[in-house]
Amino acid sequence: MNLNRRSLIASTVSAAALSQFAMANMFADESASGKRRFTIDLRWGSIGVKANQNEAIELAEKHGFESVAASPQALAALTDDENAELLAELKRRKLVWGSSGLPVQFREDEARFKKDLAELPRLAAALQRAGVDRMGTWIMPGHDDLTYLENFKQHASRLREIAKVLQNHGLRFGLEYVGTPTLRHGRRYSFVHTMKETAELHEAIGVSNMGFVLDTWHWYTAGETADDIRSLDAKQIVGCDLNDAPTGIPIDEQLDNRRELPVATGVIDTKSFVQALIDVGYDGPVRAEPFNQALNRMDNDPACAAVSKALHAAVSL
Numbered sequence: 001m002n003l004n005r006r007s008l009i010a011s012t013v014s015a016a017a018l019s020q021f022a023m024a025n026m027f028a029d030e031s032a033s034g035k036r037r038f039t040i041d042l043r044w045g046s047i048g049v050k051a052n053q054n055e056a057i058e059l060a061e062k063h064g065f066e067s068v069a070a071s072p073q074a075l076a077a078l079t080d081d082e083n084a085e086l087l088a089e090l091k092r093r094k095l096v097w098g099s100s101g102l103p104v105q106f107r108e109d110e111a112r113f114k115k116d117l118a119e120l121p122r123l124a125a126a127l128q129r130a131g132v133d134r135m136g137t138w139i140m141p142g143h144d145d146l147t148y149l150e151n152f153k154q155h156a157s158r159l160r161e162i163a164k165v166l167q168n169h170g171l172r173f174g175l176e177y178v179g180t181p182t183l184r185h186g187r188r189y190s191f192v193h194t195m196k197e198t199a200e201l202h203e204a205i206g207v208s209n210m211g212f213v214l215d216t217w218h219w220y221t222a223g224e225t226a227d228d229i230r231s232l233d234a235k236q237i238v239g240c241d242l243n244d245a246p247t248g249i250p251i252d253e254q255l256d257n258r259r260e261l262p263v264a265t266g267v268i269d270t271k272s273f274v275q276a277l278i279d280v281g282y283d284g285p286v287r288a289e290p291f292n293q294a295l296n297r298m299d300n301d302p303a304c305a306a307v308s309k310a311l312h313a314a315v316s317l
Contacts, residue, residue: 142187
C-alpha cells in the first residue's frame with residue numbers, strides 16, 4: 001500500500017484507449033448476471049516481484065493472469081511508437097490493463113505534495129495514451145498531529161486537486177480505506193477507516209470520478225458485510241484486493257503487514273465478498289496484496305505462480 005507497490009472513460013479518448021476498452025470486453029459477460037466480469041490481475045510490486053513493465057507483462061501471460069498493473073513512470077518514458085508497440089504486445093498476449101498507483105505523496109508536507117502534483121498531468125496523460133483508466137491510493141487511518149476534522153479537510157483539499165487532474169485524463173480515482181485497528185491504536189487521532197467514512201470523503205472532494213478500492217482485509221477488519229458491497233454501483237469500485245488473515249488472532253490484534261494469500265486460511269469470508277462483486281457487476285482488476293514474508297522471499301516465477309493459483313481459487317468459489 002505504498003507508492004511502489006501499493007470520471008469514467010473520457011468522452012473523447014485515443015484509439016489506444018478504445019482498443020483497451022474493447023479488449024476488456026473479452027472478460028465481460030454481457031448477457032447474464034452470475035458471471036464474473038472482473039480480471040485476475042498481476043500487481044507485481046504488491047507481491048515482492050522485481051520487474052519492469054515489459055517483464056511484468058511477460059509474467060502475467062506466463063502465469064495465467066488476465067490483466068497487469070500499469071506503471072505511470074514507465075509509460076511516460078515511451079515514445080508514441082514505443083507505446084503503440086507495447087499495446088500491441090499487450091493485445092497479443094491477451095491481456096488488458098488493471099490500474100495504476102497514485103504517483104503523488106499527499107500525506108506529507110505541502111511542498112512535497114505540490115512538487116508531485118505538478119508532475120501528475122504528464123503522467124496521467126501517458127496513462128490515458130496507453131488506455132489506462134483507473135488509479136488508486138490508500139488512506140492512513142490515523143495521524144499524530146492532525147485531528148480527524150483537520151485531517152479530513154486536508155485530505156479533501158489535496159485529493160480534490162488530484163481528482164481533477166485525473167478526471168481531465170479519463171481516469172477514475174479509487175480510495176482504499178484501511179480498517180486495521182492496530183494501525184489506529186498507534187496514532188493519537190483516528191481517521192477514516194470504513195466504507196461509510198470514505199463515502200463522506202468522496203462527497204467532500206466533490207469530483208465525479210471518485211470511487212473505492214476494496215480489500216477483503218480491510219472489509220474484514222472494519223466489520224463490514226457483503227451487503228455493504230452490494231450497496232455500491234459497479235462504477236464506484238475502481239480496484240479490488242483479495243487477501244486472507246492468519247488464524248487464531250482476534251480482529252483487534254491482526255497486523256496489517258502479516259496477511260495471507262487469498263483463501264489460504266478461510267478466516268476472511270472471501271466467497272461472500274467475491275459473490276458481492278459479481279452481483280454488482282464489478283469489471284475491474286482483482287489482485288493480491290498479502291505482505292507475506294514467505295512470498296516476498298520467492299523468485300519471480302514461483303511468486304507469480306502462487307498468487308495466480310490463489311486468485312483463481314478465490315474467484316472460483
